[in-house]
Amino acid sequence: MRAVDDGLRRLQVGQDACPHCRLPQDRVATLEHEWVLLEPKVEVPAHLVPAGHRWITLSDGRVTVYGVCPPDGSQLCRIEHRLACSRQPLPDLWPWLTALREENARATERRTDPQPPRPPQVWPDAG
Numbered sequence: 001m002r003a004v005d006d007g008l009r010r011l012q013v014g015q016d017a018c019p020h021c022r023l024p025q026d027r028v029a030t031l032e033h034e035w036v037l038l039e040p041k042v043e044v045p046a047h048l049v050p051a052g053h054r055w056i057t058l059s060d061g062r063v064t065v066y067g068v069c070p071p072d073g074s075q076l077c078r079i080e081h082r083l084a085c086s087r088q089p090l091p092d093l094w095p096w097l098t099a100l101r102e103e104n105a106r107a108t109e110r111r112t113d114p115q116p117p118r119p120p121q122v123w124p125d126a127g
């Protein structure tokens with residue numbers, strides 16, 4: 001049984017060079033019958049990786065996105081190489097934060113104040 005499992009795992013994982021930076025990556029089969037390039041030898045606590053980018057390895061060697069939210073504190077996950085590739089633009093990892101930044105940019109353009117707010121003359125006693 002172990003040999004069969006190891007054989008399956010070998011079929012699900014290979015090595016490919018990233019077409020952008022040429023660094024070797026792990027090419028791994030997904031549950032959706034596609035392939036994903038994962039950063040080799042890197043496992044990160046899931047809570048440090050944005051949701052939707054947390055890849056976990058299944059017993060047959062394929063990977064899937066870890067969907068538990070909030071993530072288990074002990075869960076490790078793998079990350080797609082495109083997040084770490086120096087030759088590819090970083091995707092929008094935090095869409096809600098991007099939306100907030102865009103709203104703040106619009107709010108800044110709408111302001112008519114000639115000067116930014118001044119700091120208080122007397123700082124509160126902090127302790």
Ligand SMILES: [Zn+2]
Binds near residue numbers: 022023081087
């Ligand atoms: Zn790359």
